[in-house]
Amino acid sequence: MTTGASIVVRGGRVLQGDDLVDADVLIEDGIITAIGAFDAPEGVAVEDATGLIVLPGMIDPHVHVGWPGAADDFATGSRAAIAGGVTTFIEFAVQFPGERLEDVVQTWKDWGARSACDFALHAIVSDSTPATLEAMGRVVEAGVTSFKMFMTSQHSGGLGVDDGTLFEIMQRVAELGGLSMAHCENDEVIGHLAEKLIADGVVTSAGHSAARPPLVEAEAIARAVRLADAAGSAFYIPHLSSGDGLQAALLDTGRRVPVIAETCPQFLALTADVYSRPDGAHYVMSPPIKSAQDQVELWEGIMDGRLSTVGSDHCPYPRDFKDENAHTDFRRIPNGVPGVETLLPVMFTLGVRSGRLTIGDLARICSLNPARIFGLDDRKGSVSLGKDGDLVLFDPDRRFGTAPSDLNSDIDYSIYEDLELWGMPVATIASGSVVAREQRIVDDAHRGRFLARTPGVVLDDFDRRVVRA
Numbered sequence: 113m114t115t116g117a118s119i120v121v122r123g124g125r126v127l128q129g130d131d132l133v134d135a136d137v138l139i140e141d142g143i144i145t146a147i148g149a150f151d152a153p154e155g156v157a158v159e160d161a162t163g164l165i166v167l168p169g170m171i172d173p174h175v176h177v178g179w180p181g182a183a184d185d186f187a188t189g190s191r192a193a194i195a196g197g198v199t200t201f202i203e204f205a206v207q208f209p210g211e212r213l214e215d216v217v218q219t220w221k222d223w224g225a226r227s228a229c230d231f232a233l234h235a236i237v238s239d240s241t242p243a244t245l246e247a248m249g250r251v252v253e254a255g256v257t258s259f260k261m262f263m264t265s266q267h268s269g270g271l272g273v274d275d276g277t278l279f280e281i282m283q284r285v286a287e288l289g290g291l292s293m294a295h296c297e298n299d300e301v302i303g304h305l306a307e308k309l310i311a312d313g314v315v316t317s318a319g320h321s322a323a324r325p326p327l328v329e330a331e332a333i334a335r336a337v338r339l340a341d342a343a344g345s346a347f348y349i350p351h352l353s354s355g356d357g358l359q360a361a362l363l364d365t366g367r368r369v370p371v372i373a374e375t376c377p378q379f380l381a382l383t384a385d386v387y388s389r390p391d392g393a394h395y396v397m398s399p400p401i402k403s404a405q406d407q408v409e410l411w412e413g414i415m416d417g418r419l420s421t422v423g424s425d426h427c428p429y430p431r432d433f434k435d436e437n438a439h440t441d442f443r444r445i446p447n448g449v450p451g452v453e454t455l456l457p458v459m460f461t462l463g464v465r466s467g468r469l470t471i472g473d474l475a476r477i478c479s480l481n482p483a484r485i486f487g488l489d490d491r492k493g494s495v496s497l498g499k500d501g502d503l504v505l506f507d508p509d510r511r512f513g514t515a516p517s518d519l520n521s522d523i524d525y526s527i528y529e530d531l532e533l534w535g536m537p538v539a540t541i542a543s544g545s546v547v548a549r550e551q552r553i554v555d556d557a558h559r560g561r562f563l564a565r566t567p568g569v570v571l572d573d574f575d576r577r578v579v580r581a
C-alpha cells in the first residue's frame with residue numbers, strides 16, 4: 113500500500129545525531145530510503161535544499177484541536193502545525209462527565225480525518241466507573257495508550273477527579289502497560305486563593321496568576337508522582353511551569369516507575385509580567401506563566417535533561433471569548449494559548465540561537481524524545497532509513513513572522529508579536545509531500561494519518577538525561 117509521495121531533497125545539511133552532514137535524502141512512497149549519495153530514480157520530484165538545514169519533522173506531544181469552544185479544529189490546527197514545521201501532534205480526546213470513553217476516542221479519530229498532519233491521541237479520563245476502566249482496555253487496543261487526568265475542576269469544564277479516582281485509573285493504566293499523565297495543580301488551594309482575590313477586587317488576569325503560585329503545582333506534582341509510583345504506572349507530567357514543580361517531580365523517593373516531565377514554549381519565552389498587561393487575558397492558561405526565576409530553572413531543566421520534552425499545549429480561543437470576562441472575573445476567562453505554530457522558532461531562537469542548546473539537542477527535545485516516550489519511534493523522531501519522510505528544510509538566518517497575519521492558526525492575536533523569532537521552515541515535507549512553504553500551506557489536499565500506538569513503549573530504557581549537561 114502506498115502511503116506517501118516520493119521526493120529527492122538535494123544539497124542540504126542533514127541532521128544526523130548531533131552532526132550536520134552534507135547529504136541528499138531520498139523519500140520513496142513516504143518512507144526515507146536513502147541518505148547520502150545515491151542514484152535518484154527517474155521522474156522523482158527534486159527539492160533544492162542548498163544552504164538549508166534538514167531537520168526531522170517536529171513532534172508536538174500536547175495540543176488541543178477539538179476542545180469545545182477553542183478556536184482551532186483539526187483542520188486549522190494541523191495547518192498551523194505544518195506551517196511551523198510540526199509534522200506530527202498528539203491531541204487529547206476528552207471524556208466529559210457521563211460520556212463513554214470509547215465513543216469519545218472514536219469521535220476524535222473521525223475528526224482527525226481532516227488533519228493535514230499525522231496525529232496520535234491521548235485520552236482524558238474523567239471517571240473510574242467499571243465501564244470506563246473496562247473501556248480503557250479497548251481504547252489501548254485502538255492505539256491510544258496514554259491517559260490524562262485533571263486534578264483540577266476550576267478551568268477544565270468539570271473534568272477534575274479526586275485522588276481516589278486518580279489512583280484507580282493509574283492502577284488500570286499500569287495493568288495495561290500504558291502511560292499516566294495528570295494536570296497537576298491543587299484545586300482546593302486555587303479555589304480558596306481565587307475567592308479571596310475576587311473579594312479583594314483583583315478580578316483581571318493578574319488574579320489568575322496570583323491564585324496559582326508555584327506551590328499549587330509543586331504540591332500536586334509531588335502527590336501525583338507518589339500515587340503513580342504506588343500504582344506502578346509510568347507517569348508523564350505535562351506543561352510543567354515552575355522551578356518548584358520541577359524539584360517536586362524529580363525528588364528521589366526510591367520510586368519504581370519512570371517519571372517524565374514536559375514544559376511549554378510560553379514558560380521558556382515569557383514571564384508572569386504578561387498578566388499585568390491590558391491584554392493579559394490573552395495569556396491566561398493553566399498552569400499560568402511563572403516568574404523570571406522559574407524561567408531560568410526551567411531552562412536549566414531543559415539543558416541538563418531533567419525536562420524531556422516541550423509541548424505547546426496549543427489551545428487558543430478567539431479574542432472576543434478571551435476578553436468577555438477579562439475585567440470582571442478571571443475565573444471565567446477561557447484557559448489556553450496558541451503555540452503549535454511557533455514551537456520550532458521559539459525553541460530555535462531561545463534555545464539554539466542563544467547558545468543554550470545545539471541543533472541536535474533541539475531535535476532530541478522536539479522530535480526524538482516525544483517519539484520514544486509515546487511509542488512513535490519506529491516511524492518518527494529522526495532523519496533515518498525506514499522512518500516516515502517528514503522533514504523540515506530550515507533556514508536559521510531568516511525571521512519567522514509572528515503577526516496574526518503571518519500565522520495559520522484561526523485566531524486574531526499572537527502572544528509572540530513582541531518577540532523577534534528566528535528560523536524559517538522554508539519547506540515542510542510530510543510523508544514525502546511538500547505541504548508548506550515559508551509559513552504558507554501549498555498543498556490543501558494533503559491529509560495525515562492516525563498513528564496507532566502499542567503499550568509497553570520504550571519507557572523502560574528511556575534515558576531521561578538526553579541532553580549534555
Ligand SMILES: [Zn+2]
Binds near residue numbers: 174
Ligand atoms: Zn493541555
